[in-house]
Amino acid sequence: MRYHPEHDQEPWFETYEVPLRKEWVVLDALNYVKDHLDGSLTFRWSCRMGVCGSCGMNVNGVPKLTCATFLTDCAPGPVRIEPLKNFPILRDLVVDISDFLVKLANAKPWIIRKVEKPLEEEYFQTPEQVDEYKQFSMCINCLLCYAACPVYGLDPLFSGPAAIALAQRYNMDSRDQGAAKRMDILSQHEGIWGCTFVGECTKVCPKHVDPAGAIQQYKLTSSIEWLKSLVLPRGAE
Amino acid sequence: MINPTEYVPKSYRPPVSTYWWLGRWAYAKFILREISSVFVAWIVLLVLLQIYALKHGPAEYEQFQMWLAKPWVVLLNTIAFFFVVFHAVTWFNLAPKAMAVRLGGKRLPGIAVAAPNYAAWVVVSAIVTWIVLRG
Numbered sequence: 502m503r504y505h506p507e508h509d510q511e512p513w514f515e516t517y518e519v520p521l522r523k524e525w526v527v528l529d530a531l532n533y534v535k536d537h538l539d540g541s542l543t544f545r546w547s548c549r550m551g552v553c554g555s556c557g558m559n560v561n562g563v564p565k566l567t568c569a570t571f572l573t574d575c576a577p578g579p580v581r582i583e584p585l586k587n588f589p590i591l592r593d594l595v596v597d598i599s600d601f602l603v604k605l606a607n608a609k610p611w612i613i614r615k616v617e618k619p620l621e622e623e624y625f626q627t628p629e630q631v632d633e634y635k636q637f638s639m640c641i642n643c644l645l646c647y648a649a650c651p652v653y654g655l656d657p658l659f660s661g662p663a664a665i666a667l668a669q670r671y672n673m674d675s676r677d678q679g680a681a682k683r684m685d686i687l688s689q690h691e692g693i694w695g696c697t698f699v700g701e702c703t704k705v706c707p708k709h710v711d712p713a714g715a716i717q718q719y720k721l722t723s724s725i726e727w728l729k730s731l732v733l734p735r736g737a738e
Numbered sequence: 739m740i741n742p743t744e745y746v747p748k749s750y751r752p753p754v755s756t757y758w759w760l761g762r763w764a765y766a767k768f769i770l771r772e773i774s775s776v777f778v779a780w781i782v783l784l785v786l787l788q789i790y791a792l793k794h795g796p797a798e799y800e801q802f803q804m805w806l807a808k809p810w811v812v813l814l815n816t817i818a819f820f821f822v823v824f825h826a827v828t829w830f831n832l833a834p835k836a837m838a839v840r841l842g843g844k845r846l847p848g849i850a851v852a853a854p855n856y857a858a859w860v861v862v863s864a865i866v867t868w869i870v871l872r873g
Contacts, residue, residue, distance in 0.1 A: 506748040562761065589749035597749050632845075651765060654754050698832060699768045717836035 502583045503542070504590050512590060515539075516579065519572075527567040527580060528556050531594075544594035551707060554643030558594055559583040564648035564705045585648035587657075601644060604660050607686050608668035613679025630675040637670035637715055639708040646702035646712050652695055659695040660687060662702035662712030669715040672722075688723045696720075770821075771828045777821035784815070830855040 504512035517538050519530040528546055535542050546556040549568045556567045561581050572580070588596035618624065646662035647653050653661050668687055672680045687693055696716045703713040759765040791802035805811060833855055834848030 504750055589751045591749050701764055714835040718838050
């Protein structure tokens, strides 16, 4: 898909022929187009190994990391490559992710301590305690989950899967004490309760983070907290 | 709250079609799952109507049963039955996602959370069937 904000009212499709090589991924095909056919084609990429999370695009309608999607799996073609859905398109295959960055910061994805230990002291964790949150910490912010989420497409105010999963990653960290601060933002209607559990975010996640699971577990925690505050208005801590 | 950046470049936001859910089976399945709630509500209403008829004596109840035998009611209830089963199955399958049960430091596999739900469903259904057929 092509879109040039200088002169296009809306995006349009352009077709390129690329060689089909066994070891090539979709990103290799895009780089072939950029290097040999049309240098103006714009797209983001960096690591080529599924770590940086910048080459996410919709490949044949499904959000994928283009560095991890083999051309042979899309054979015989054609392969339809579009920018990630649900985000404003800036140019060709590049989307504007500022909205996500704001939501991510609002989820406070860092360790919050009521009292910090002196620098010389360490925060110990058992392997079991690491296991509690490890899955959610694998997120690479590739935003495939946002592109797969129809709720985010219909209501851009929704916090979205990755931001909530990352909030949950810190909530479940034994060193963290900031769950209550995150709860204020995430238990709003546009937070966890906006999620209708379509479950596609989990299916497209290349790192098996399971954001859908994180959101549902958060709903359970939020409900229990609400019930506690109702039954024990003064002693819910 | 942190404010978004002030610089807003020109961009294109593709409109979302009303029929966005028809493009992929996973989305269509989700919409069907949501619609199934309407049929669950219908079954609840049907039971309430049945109790109401029962309260008003045998004649009223017989009339209710005749109404139940009308072809369109049978058709509606058949469709409702499949939707209610679909609702129950999807609900049970999603339960392990919402409940991360940990035992001895390890998270239980999804099947261990879903299986008791299914088992309870079978047991309750068997008891109801036994009560109905006994009479």
